[in-house]
Amino acid sequence: MSHKLSLGIDLGGTAIKAVVIDESGNILNSLQVDTPPGRAVNDVTQAIVDLINSLYRDRPGIVGVGLGSPGLVDEGRKIIRFSPNFPGWQNVPLWKLIKEQVSLPLALENDVNCFALAEHHWGAGRTFKHLLGLAVGTGVGGAVILNDQLYRGSSGAAGELGHVSVDLWGPKCPCGNFGCVERYLGVQWFIEAAREALDDDQISAPDQVSSLAAQGNQNAIAFLENRGEILGSACVSLIHAFDPEAIIIGGGIAQSGEPFFRGIKRAIQERAYPVLADHVQVRSAKLGTSAGAIGAAIIGFETGSLL
Numbered sequence: 001m002s003h004k005l006s007l008g009i010d011l012g013g014t015a016i017k018a019v020v021i022d023e024s025g026n027i028l029n030s031l032q033v034d035t036p037p038g039r040a041v042n043d044v045t046q047a048i049v050d051l052i053n054s055l056y057r058d059r060p061g062i063v064g065v066g067l068g069s070p071g072l073v074d075e076g077r078k079i080i081r082f083s084p085n086f087p088g089w090q091n092v093p094l095w096k097l098i099k100e101q102v103s104l105p106l107a108l109e110n111d112v113n114c115f116a117l118a119e120h121h122w123g124a125g126r127t128f129k130h131l132l133g134l135a136v137g138t139g140v141g142g143a144v145i146l147n148d149q150l151y152r153g154s155s156g157a158a159g160e161l162g163h164v165s166v167d168l169w170g171p172k173c174p175c176g177n178f179g180c181v182e183r184y185l186g187v188q189w190f191i192e193a194a195r196e197a198l199d200d201d202q203i204s205a206p207d208q209v210s211s212l213a214a215q216g217n218q219n220a221i222a223f224l225e226n227r228g229e230i231l232g233s234a235c236v237s238l239i240h241a242f243d244p245e246a247i248i249i250g251g252g253i254a255q256s257g258e259p260f261f262r263g264i265k266r267a268i269q270e271r272a273y274p275v276l277a278d279h280v281q282v283r284s285a286k287l288g289t290s291a292g293a294i295g296a297a298i299i300g301f302e303t304g305s306l307l
């Protein structure tokens with residue numbers, strides 16, 4: 001029995017979640033605070049430092065801290081280049097700001113990479129060496145795990161899979177490209193398209209569409225299948241690029257149920273090389289909303305050189 005523990009923190013636009021885990025992935029502590037209103041760098045730093053100090057007092061066996069953040073995280077420089085959920089954050093040296101107040105080993109990582117690592121270690125991706133993670137929520141985030149290793153690319157930014165274009169002439173995405181899959185699946189665009197497809201201005205959240213589908217509403221079922229096909233056609237490009245064993249799909253919109261996954265699988269069956277389409281498995285993520293913090297804790301163990 002081991003007493004080595006790791007602390008993982010998931011920095012989100014509305015909440016900062018923290019978990020303490022042991023080397024088997026058991027969650028020993030779980031804590032959540034609201035992200036400071038205004039999201040100023042100093043306030044967010046302080047909230048994270050307070051969380052670390054409070055959990056370390058409780059669990060002196062913590063050997064490392066991992067911090068998952070949305071946006072482009074430069075792993076080498078330990079800087080958040082920019083983050084869509086934190087307007088005004090440009091090249092924020094978050095690692096240094098926290099390390100000035102905390103003596104534990106600390107590592108910074110993209111939040112969707114953390115989600116995928118957690119699913120790979122202890123969730124839906126446990127039995128696979130080569131997998132892609134997609135987190136479909138506010139935006140569409142991605143992560144690439146090859147040979148059991150997170151692939152970070154040459155500058156730490158690999159895995160921006162939400163910006164795979166599925167239509168050269170499609171709607172403009174804030175990233176500058178056109179027809180990005182995020183432009184159809186990101187929550188604001190999902191809702192906008194659902195209102196039009198269902199002719200219902202009252203729709204304000206994706207789960208309203210899945211409830212209607214569960215009640216047998218044919219328009220809602222067709223809409224979810226259509227969104228699944230759009231994501232599935234992005235998966236086809238990714239399958240051809242990476243030949244993964246599995247694609248693990250999480251995030252709020254992944255809770256949309258069976259019609260959504262049916263659409264994804266249909267697009268893959270109809271469009272990918274048959275040998276690859278037959279091989280790849282599409283699975284729903286298992287670890288729920290704690291996956292990001294659990295994955296950050298895996299990074300925390302790595303930075304303490306223990307996993």
Ligand SMILES: [Zn+2]
Binds near residue numbers: 163175176177182
């Ligand atoms: Zn884009």
